[in-house]
Amino acid sequence: MTTRNRTGSWVFGVAVAAAVTSAVGLGLMQRWDGMLRFAAVTVVLLLTRRAKVPTGFVAAFAVLVLLAMWGSVQHWYAQIPHFDTVVHVLTPGSLAAVAYFLLVDARLLPEARETGAAVRGWAPVLWVGLVGTTAAVLWEYYEWVVEQISPAGMLVGYTDTVVDLFAGMCGSLVAGILVLRWARRRTGS
Numbered sequence: 208m209t210t211r212n213r214t215g216s217w218v219f220g221v222a223v224a225a226a227v228t229s230a231v232g233l234g235l236m237q238r239w240d241g242m243l244r245f246a247a248v249t250v251v252l253l254l255t256r257r258a259k260v261p262t263g264f265v266a267a268f269a270v271l272v273l274l275a276m277w278g279s280v281q282h283w284y285a286q287i288p289h290f291d292t293v294v295h296v297l298t299p300g301s302l303a304a305v306a307y308f309l310l311v312d313a314r315l316l317p318e319a320r321e322t323g324a325a326v327r328g329w330a331p332v333l334w335v336g337l338v339g340t341t342a343a344v345l346w347e348y349y350e351w352v353v354e355q356i357s358p359a360g361m362l363v364g365y366t367d368t369v370v371d372l373f374a375g376m377c378g379s380l381v382a383g384i385l386v387l388r389w390a391r392r393r394t395g396s
Contacts (some may be wrong), residue, residue: 215262219369222269223252233280241280248276260308261389265354268301295343295371300378303339307331310338318390331390332383339379343372 230245252269260268275298278284285293310316316334347368 210263215266218253218266219256219269222266222273223249223256225273226252226269226276229277231279238280244280248272255305255309258309258312259391260305260312264301264308264386264389268305271297271301274298275311284313287395292370292374293366295346295374296378298378299339299343299346299375300335300382302342303335303379304382306338306342307335307383307386310334326390329379329387332380335383336380337388338377339382340372340376343375343379346375347371 225247226245230242230249233239233241233245250271252265254266255265271294274378275294278287278290284294307316311318350368350371384387
Protein backbone atom coordinates (compact mmCIF):
# COMPACT_ATOMS: atom_id res chain seq x y z
CA MET A 208 0.00 0.00 0.00
CA THR A 209 1.40 3.37 -1.02
CA THR A 210 1.72 6.33 1.33
CA ARG A 211 -1.08 8.08 -0.57
CA ASN A 212 -3.39 5.07 -0.08
CA ARG A 213 -2.48 4.81 3.61
CA THR A 214 -3.23 8.51 4.10
CA GLY A 215 -6.54 8.19 2.25
CA SER A 216 -7.48 5.13 4.32
CA TRP A 217 -6.60 6.96 7.52
CA VAL A 218 -8.66 10.03 6.52
CA PHE A 219 -11.57 7.79 5.57
CA GLY A 220 -11.36 5.91 8.89
CA VAL A 221 -11.31 9.15 10.86
CA ALA A 222 -14.32 10.42 8.87
CA VAL A 223 -16.31 7.25 9.59
CA ALA A 224 -15.39 7.49 13.29
CA ALA A 225 -16.46 11.15 13.27
CA ALA A 226 -19.79 10.22 11.64
CA VAL A 227 -20.45 7.51 14.24
CA THR A 228 -19.40 9.82 17.10
CA SER A 229 -21.61 12.59 15.70
CA ALA A 230 -24.61 10.25 15.47
CA VAL A 231 -24.11 9.01 19.03
CA GLY A 232 -23.48 12.50 20.42
CA LEU A 233 -26.53 13.98 18.72
CA GLY A 234 -28.60 11.03 19.92
CA LEU A 235 -27.47 11.63 23.50
CA MET A 236 -28.53 15.28 23.09
CA GLN A 237 -31.88 14.03 21.73
CA ARG A 238 -31.34 15.79 18.41
CA TRP A 239 -32.95 12.94 16.51
CA ASP A 240 -32.92 14.48 13.05
CA GLY A 241 -29.16 15.09 13.23
CA MET A 242 -28.58 11.63 14.68
CA LEU A 243 -30.48 10.01 11.80
CA ARG A 244 -28.57 12.08 9.23
CA PHE A 245 -25.19 11.01 10.59
CA ALA A 246 -26.32 7.39 10.92
CA ALA A 247 -27.31 7.48 7.24
CA VAL A 248 -23.95 9.08 6.35
CA THR A 249 -22.14 6.30 8.22
CA VAL A 250 -24.00 3.62 6.24
CA VAL A 251 -23.33 5.40 2.93
CA LEU A 252 -19.62 5.76 3.74
CA LEU A 253 -19.26 2.10 4.68
CA LEU A 254 -21.01 1.03 1.47
CA THR A 255 -18.73 3.18 -0.69
CA ARG A 256 -15.66 1.67 0.92
CA ARG A 257 -16.79 -1.86 0.12
CA ALA A 258 -16.72 -1.06 -3.58
CA LYS A 259 -13.57 -0.51 -5.60
CA VAL A 260 -13.50 3.28 -5.22
CA PRO A 261 -9.94 4.66 -5.15
CA THR A 262 -8.97 5.67 -1.63
CA GLY A 263 -8.39 9.35 -2.35
CA PHE A 264 -11.81 9.80 -3.90
CA VAL A 265 -13.66 8.02 -1.10
CA ALA A 266 -11.68 9.93 1.55
CA ALA A 267 -12.51 13.29 -0.06
CA PHE A 268 -16.16 12.26 -0.34
CA ALA A 269 -16.24 11.25 3.34
CA VAL A 270 -14.79 14.55 4.53
CA LEU A 271 -17.02 16.66 2.28
CA VAL A 272 -20.20 14.80 3.22
CA LEU A 273 -19.35 15.27 6.90
CA LEU A 274 -18.76 18.98 6.32
CA ALA A 275 -22.07 19.33 4.45
CA MET A 276 -23.94 17.40 7.14
CA TRP A 277 -22.47 19.42 10.00
CA GLY A 278 -23.26 22.56 8.05
CA SER A 279 -26.87 21.46 7.90
CA VAL A 280 -27.12 20.37 11.55
CA GLN A 281 -25.38 23.52 12.87
CA HIS A 282 -27.07 25.92 10.39
CA TRP A 283 -23.78 27.08 8.85
CA TYR A 284 -25.56 27.60 5.54
CA ALA A 285 -27.35 30.61 7.03
CA GLN A 286 -24.47 31.77 9.25
CA ILE A 287 -21.38 31.57 7.02
CA PRO A 288 -21.35 33.63 3.82
CA HIS A 289 -20.90 31.52 0.64
CA PHE A 290 -20.75 28.26 2.63
CA ASP A 291 -23.76 27.05 0.62
CA THR A 292 -22.04 27.68 -2.72
CA VAL A 293 -18.77 26.04 -1.66
CA VAL A 294 -20.63 22.94 -0.46
CA HIS A 295 -22.67 22.86 -3.68
CA VAL A 296 -19.45 22.91 -5.72
CA LEU A 297 -17.57 20.26 -3.76
CA THR A 298 -20.15 17.76 -2.56
CA PRO A 299 -21.90 16.84 -5.85
CA GLY A 300 -18.48 16.56 -7.50
CA SER A 301 -17.15 14.17 -4.87
CA LEU A 302 -20.41 12.22 -4.90
CA ALA A 303 -20.28 12.02 -8.69
CA ALA A 304 -16.71 10.69 -8.70
CA VAL A 305 -17.59 8.02 -6.12
CA ALA A 306 -20.80 7.16 -8.02
CA TYR A 307 -18.79 6.80 -11.24
CA PHE A 308 -16.50 4.23 -9.61
CA LEU A 309 -19.52 2.44 -8.12
CA LEU A 310 -21.12 2.24 -11.58
CA VAL A 311 -17.84 0.92 -13.01
CA ASP A 312 -17.68 -1.63 -10.19
CA ALA A 313 -21.25 -2.70 -11.04
CA ARG A 314 -20.14 -3.00 -14.69
CA LEU A 315 -22.67 -0.38 -15.81
CA LEU A 316 -19.96 1.93 -17.18
CA PRO A 317 -16.59 1.14 -18.74
CA GLU A 318 -13.55 1.94 -16.65
CA ALA A 319 -11.78 5.17 -17.56
CA ARG A 320 -8.51 3.26 -17.96
CA GLU A 321 -10.08 1.05 -20.64
CA THR A 322 -11.13 3.78 -23.04
CA GLY A 323 -9.16 3.90 -26.26
CA ALA A 324 -9.96 6.70 -28.66
CA ALA A 325 -9.32 10.33 -27.66
CA VAL A 326 -13.02 11.21 -27.77
CA ARG A 327 -13.98 8.22 -25.65
CA GLY A 328 -11.13 9.07 -23.31
CA TRP A 329 -13.03 12.18 -22.24
CA ALA A 330 -16.21 10.17 -21.60
CA PRO A 331 -15.58 9.86 -17.82
CA VAL A 332 -15.64 13.67 -17.55
CA LEU A 333 -19.08 13.66 -19.15
CA TRP A 334 -20.34 10.72 -17.05
CA VAL A 335 -19.12 12.21 -13.78
CA GLY A 336 -20.46 15.63 -14.79
CA LEU A 337 -23.89 14.19 -15.59
CA VAL A 338 -24.07 12.15 -12.38
CA GLY A 339 -23.10 15.17 -10.27
CA THR A 340 -25.50 17.47 -12.08
CA THR A 341 -28.28 14.93 -11.53
CA ALA A 342 -27.37 14.76 -7.83
CA ALA A 343 -27.52 18.57 -7.65
CA VAL A 344 -30.96 18.56 -9.29
CA LEU A 345 -32.24 15.91 -6.88
CA TRP A 346 -30.92 17.95 -3.94
CA GLU A 347 -32.77 21.02 -5.21
CA TYR A 348 -35.96 18.93 -5.39
CA TYR A 349 -35.34 17.98 -1.76
CA GLU A 350 -34.91 21.65 -0.80
CA TRP A 351 -38.15 22.52 -2.58
CA VAL A 352 -40.08 19.75 -0.78
CA VAL A 353 -38.71 20.85 2.60
CA GLU A 354 -39.61 24.46 1.80
CA GLN A 355 -43.18 23.39 0.96
CA ILE A 356 -43.57 21.32 4.13
CA SER A 357 -41.89 23.78 6.48
CA PRO A 358 -41.54 27.22 4.87
CA ALA A 359 -39.58 28.63 7.81
CA GLY A 360 -37.18 25.66 7.80
CA MET A 361 -35.46 26.42 4.52
CA LEU A 362 -35.57 29.80 2.85
CA VAL A 363 -34.40 29.34 -0.72
CA GLY A 364 -35.45 30.98 -3.91
CA TYR A 365 -34.91 30.94 -7.62
CA THR A 366 -31.46 32.57 -7.52
CA ASP A 367 -30.26 30.17 -4.82
CA THR A 368 -31.49 27.20 -6.85
CA VAL A 369 -29.83 28.34 -10.07
CA VAL A 370 -26.52 29.14 -8.32
CA ASP A 371 -26.59 25.76 -6.53
CA LEU A 372 -27.25 23.89 -9.78
CA PHE A 373 -24.49 25.74 -11.62
CA ALA A 374 -22.08 25.16 -8.71
CA GLY A 375 -22.93 21.44 -8.63
CA MET A 376 -22.43 21.10 -12.39
CA CYS A 377 -19.06 22.92 -12.31
CA GLY A 378 -17.82 20.89 -9.35
CA SER A 379 -18.89 17.67 -11.04
CA LEU A 380 -17.06 18.52 -14.26
CA VAL A 381 -13.91 19.26 -12.24
CA ALA A 382 -14.37 15.91 -10.46
CA GLY A 383 -14.67 14.26 -13.89
CA ILE A 384 -11.37 15.81 -14.93
CA LEU A 385 -9.80 14.48 -11.71
CA VAL A 386 -11.14 10.98 -12.46
CA LEU A 387 -9.67 11.23 -15.97
CA ARG A 388 -6.30 12.38 -14.57
CA TRP A 389 -6.36 9.50 -12.09
CA ALA A 390 -7.07 7.02 -14.91
CA ARG A 391 -4.36 8.41 -17.19
CA ARG A 392 -1.82 8.34 -14.36
CA ARG A 393 -2.69 4.67 -13.75
CA THR A 394 -2.26 3.76 -17.42
CA GLY A 395 0.81 5.94 -17.93
CA SER A 396 -0.76 7.92 -20.79
